[in-house]
Amino acid sequence: MNETVNPKTLLGSDKPLALAIMAMGGQGGGVLADWIVGLAEAQGWMAQSTSVPGVAQRTGATIYYIEMLPARGGVSPIFSLMPTPGDVDVVLASELMEAGRSVLRGLVTPDKTVLIASTHRSFAVGEKEKPGDGIGDPTVVVGATDFAARRTIAFDMDTLAAKNGSVISASMFGALAAADVLPFPKEAFEATIRGGGKGVEPSLKAFNASYDRAKAKPRDEVSATPIKRFDTMPETAGHPALDRLVHRMRAEFPEVAWPLLFAGVKKLTDFQDPAYASEYLDRVGKLHALDRAEGGAEKDYAFTVQAAKYVAVAMAYDDVIRVADLKTRGSRFDRVAKEVGVKADQLLYMTEYMHPRMDEVCGTMPKKLGLWVEKRPKVFAWLDRRINKGRRVQTATLFWFVGLYAMAGLRRFRRGTLRHMRESEHREAWLVAAAALLPRNYDLAVEVINNRRLVKGYSDTHARGLSKFDRVMSALPALSDREDGGAWMKRLRQAALLDESGIALDGALKTVATL
Structure with missing residues (x-):
């Protein structure tokens, strides 16, 4: 049917x-x-x-x-x-x-x-x-x-x-x-x-x-590592103090170091002032003289080039003053407004989460006062109980903006702070250790310079970085006389960068101890 x-x-x-x-x-x-x-x-x-x-x-x-x-x-x-x-x-x-x-x-x-x-x-x-x-x-x-x-x-x-x-x-x-x-x-x-x-x-x-x-062109080529782009060093910077820095770089350093030196000078001028950038060139200049004396030209001045990078990083450390400066810059407000699409008739408020500790407060104090507070545990603990807490800060409000702006204004007094004193001492000890290695183990000296990569940030992040730096540097006596000492130091640094807790570094240090 x-x-x-x-x-x-x-x-x-x-x-x-x-x-x-x-x-x-x-x-x-x-x-x-x-x-x-x-x-x-x-x-x-x-x-x-x-x-x-x-x-x-x-x-x-x-x-x-x-x-x-x-x-x-x-x-x-x-x-x-x-x-x-x-x-x-x-x-x-x-x-x-x-x-x-x-x-x-x-x-x-x-x-x-x-x-x-x-x-x-x-x-x-x-x-x-x-x-x-x-x-x-x-x-x-x-x-x-x-x-x-x-x-x-x-x-x-x-x-x-x-x-x-x-x-x-x-x-x-x-x-x-x-x-x-x-x-x-x-x-x-x-x-x-x-x-x-x-x-x-x-x-x-x-x-x-x-x-x-x-x-x-429907396809872009991609790379496993980002392409490094450096600004070309100009003939003149348009200001007498900055022109002197440009002329020094051209006259005193090899061309291979110019891109990083110019980046370092810009960073440190922004961080502090042209005089601070001149101090940077003084330090790198002394290291370059040692590099040249130890045959650095044959190594394409690798020691000088890496020093140009990491001395600038070390001198432009992150402190409370720097954070406050970056948070209150007009360029930052403009960037965020553009990112979120703020219209002409709208107000923009940004809420930051900040958790200051007494350690940072002491670091911002004049060094004598900061040391006085740190040496009195009861005073330190009493103040820490009142300061060490999370805060949600609206940087666009008058109260918080003025406070952060005033904190950023302390930049002129930075050289007299406890934090600056400690950063300077740590930096000089690191550079002395690297320079002492140049005559007998050039490659290891370069890797010691590169170890500064481990130190970054501020507060807890900075403390963890310093701890890893010290642990990696503790292997220096065992590696200083080895031809492959530089390779082993690089492995230790890479292990330190693998995880926050340092488990990989523990294993790498145990391996070095058996060499």
């Missing part, structure tokens, strides 16, 4: 176009998803978008998922709510490691998926918490996407958007249009942006710049 089947009850065999957007907070992932849905609907298609938020801003991106189909006689299709591995046509990743995560999740497949990714980085918590370089290797991600995706479009869409006064969502929309994976003309994409009604001109500029970039 034949039955008559209603065609409307048949399941459709059409396969929807599926797009997944991986975006972090503030990157306009929702706007991008709305644009894509609006574009599809304006072209007579049916579309649906869903989103699943990440756990936090840098422990997981929000996934926006879109499916679309041409309209079929007014019949509404049933779309999926989440992407299925192996079924996604386009993945748009707003950051390089998010592209890698999409591969791990199976959303990118070699027979189907076009991957559109920005190559810039927004570092995850796991990368930032490492004492050393915990940044993930971008070349691994690029290699995986080359294998996993049918086609890849990858370049720095975030920087391109910023140059055009917009956000990354506009750049990604342009790259999507250039990919020719959606059956819609470029003019339809532009009309969708105009229909949004907000920030139309900057968004269109970023869209078109990204479209042209994706058509002309």
Whole structure:
């Protein structure tokens, strides 16, 4: 017996176009998803978008998922709510490691998926918490996407958007249009942006710049290590005191050291004043004279070059005065206002979490007064109970801004503080130890200079760094007469940078003890 089947009850065999957007907070992932849905609907298609938020801003991106189909006689299709591995046509990743995560999740497949990714980085918590370089290797991600995706479009869409006064969502929309994976003309994409009604001109500029970039050069080369860019040392700095520093660098030091010396002079002039930068050149100059006397030219003056870097780092230590200075700079308020998109009729308030200790307070005092307080445990403890507590500081309010601004004004008295005295003593002991090694173990002397990398920050971070520095330096007597002493010192420093607790360093020191 034949039955008559209603065609409307048949399941459709059409396969929807599926797009997944991986975006972090503030990157306009929702706007991008709305644009894509609006574009599809304006072209007579049916579309649906869903989103699943990440756990936090840098422990997981929000996934926006879109499916679309041409309209079929007014019949509404049933779309999926989440992407299925192996079924996604386009993945748009707003950051390089998010592209890698999409591969791990199976959303990118070699027979189907076009991957559109920005190559810039927004570092995850796991990368930032490492004492050393915990940044993930971008070349691994690029290699995986080359294998996993049918086609890849990858370049720095975030920087391109910023140059055009917009956000990354506009750049990604342009790259999507250039990919020719959606059956819609470029003019339809532009009309969708105009229909949004907000920030139309900057968004269109970023869209078109990204479209042209994706058509002309769809891929950027990435490197495992960031490219170092140094400002060229000018003939004149436009100020007599600064010109004297520039002339000294050119006259007294080899050209190979100029980039780091110039960076150091700029940093220390900003940190203190030109006279302090001149003291820096005095110190590095003495080390360079020793380097030259010990045949440093044959080593391309490696000792001088590293001293130019790390003496500047040591002299521009982080103290309370420096923190207050950075927190109250107009350039910082302008940068944050630009990042969050503050409008002309809006006020910006920033809340900082600060947890000062009595150690920092004593360090800011004149050295005699600071030592007097430290040598009286009862006085120190009584004051610490009142100071050592967390505070949420709104730097844009009059009370806190004036307080921090006054603290930053203590810069002129920095040379007389207890912290400066201790930093100077520690710095000179370190340089004396390095210089003493030059005649008998040049490579080890260079690595001792490089050990200053372990000391950074202030408060607890600074204390932990000093502790690791001292532990690494404790191996110096055992390594000073070994030809491979420099290599072993480098291994110890790398171990110290692997974890905060110093477990890897413990093992490395035990190994050195058996040599």
